[in-house]
Amino acid sequence: MTEIASKKISTQVEHQFEIIKRGTAEVISEEELKSKLAKSIETGKPLKVKEGFDPTAPDIHLGHTVTLRKLRQFQDLGHEVIFLIGDFTGLIGDPSGRETQRKRMTPEEVQQNAETYKKQVFKILDPDKTTIDFNSRWLKEMTFEDVLGLCAHCTVARILERDDFLNRYRGGKPISMLEFLYPLAQGYDSVALKADVELGGTDQKFNLLVGRELQRDYGQEPQVIITMPLLVGTDGTEKMSKSTGNYIGINETPKEIYGKTMSIPDEAIYDYLLLLTDLPQPQLDRIKSDLGEGKVNPMEHKKALAHKIVTIYCGREAAEQAAGEFEKVFGRKELPDEIPLFKIETKKNSLWIVKVLTASGLCNSSGEARRLIAQGGVYIDGERIGSVDSELDISKERLIKVGKRKFLKVVSDKVGTASGGKA
Secondary structure (H helix, E strand, O other), X not given: OOHHHXXXXXXXXHHHHHHHHOOOXXXXXXXXXXXXXXXXXXXXXXXXEEEEEOOOXXXXXXXXXXXXXXXXXXXXXXOEEEEEEOOOHHHHOOOOOXXXXXXXXXXXXXXXXXXXXXXXXHHOOOHHHEEEEEOHHHHOOOOHHXXXXXXXXXXXXXXXXXXXXXXXXXXXXXXXXXXXXHHHHHHHHHHHHOOOEEEEEHHHHHHHHHHHHHHHHOXXXXXXXXXXXOOEOOOOOOEXXXXXXXXXXXXXXXXXXXXXXXXXXXXXXXXXXXXXXOOOHHHHHHHHHHHHHOOOOHHHHHHHHHHHHHHHHHOHHHHHHHHHHHHHHHHOOOOOOOOOEEEEEOOOOEEEHHHHHHHOOOOOOXXXXXXXXXXXXXXXXXXXXXXXXXXXXOXXXXXXXXXXXXXXXXXXXXXXXXXXXXX
16 A cells, blocks of 8 residues: 555544544544544445444433434444344343343333334434344344353353442342343344444443453454443433433424423533534534633523524424424413313313323323422413312313423313313
């Protein structure tokens, strides 16, 4: 190779590396990644980049998009992306970060959730450059002898290096053998796919390292590991998760996405901009400095962030409408343009407020309804409800507001043509 050609490759490697490294928590190792990139450029063969998603809950949220956006960057650089759906590992349940055993899912639940993933992932990834695969394709075919052979590649001491396992072991909390097998099953995915690079959140580091070690044991070149920071949820403390309810789903309405984004704490604005948008780093640095020094009202940056996120997943027109609606409701304290009407089939003129909240779907459970009332988060016709024992007169149309963003008109339907549910 001539010196000119070598310099050209080196320049391309640095260009790709800087794009890939942006926003990452860790790259193991940077030199190996550069070496793989150089070989890819020289041979014209794209890298095989994978990430696994266990479909343990329906819908993809912004926390998932942190790594999905990184996968898209690899695609834009010409590499092959494998979106791996863990329909088999999902039956085990990832123990990462868990203090207790995860409830096992049924194959039907996993498949149903997997379908939603397949439909939503192409809001981010390029469908022409994405391979969707399922790890049941190889894990389901393994014999017990194959599983024993796989287990021989890992010691109990190695598994107990995980903080979550070690803490549960020391605390006398049960750890099932299934959970021990999870890192091996996920790690074997990389062997089956001969992955060059694997992505995951920082909580996945142990599992990703197991994959790297198994590849070496099976005679393959070890994959490079790229971990991404965990996106904090709307509560500002826990990582974004469906189970904690602090998530923003990319398939939600523009109004919900915008409103939920506006509810994040000011301290999270920079990380959201870094991990969820393509703003140039110099601009991000200025925003971080302005926020830190109090030179600008954080609300302005939050509005811009919410507008960008809605634009990405719903389009610019939807973002403009969501921004206008938010300003109307929260800025000028007016009612939304459209408030759905819920008719409750009942012979009564009044119902227990908790019953109304759950029957209408404003709250998922009586416990949630009681908690919101106790916290002062439920309003009827503009007045706060002070008691969980309140009866609501529904012989006439009533306007209910729950929290900051949920509005619903409720009325009884005595003639039995309910558009809602029975109470």
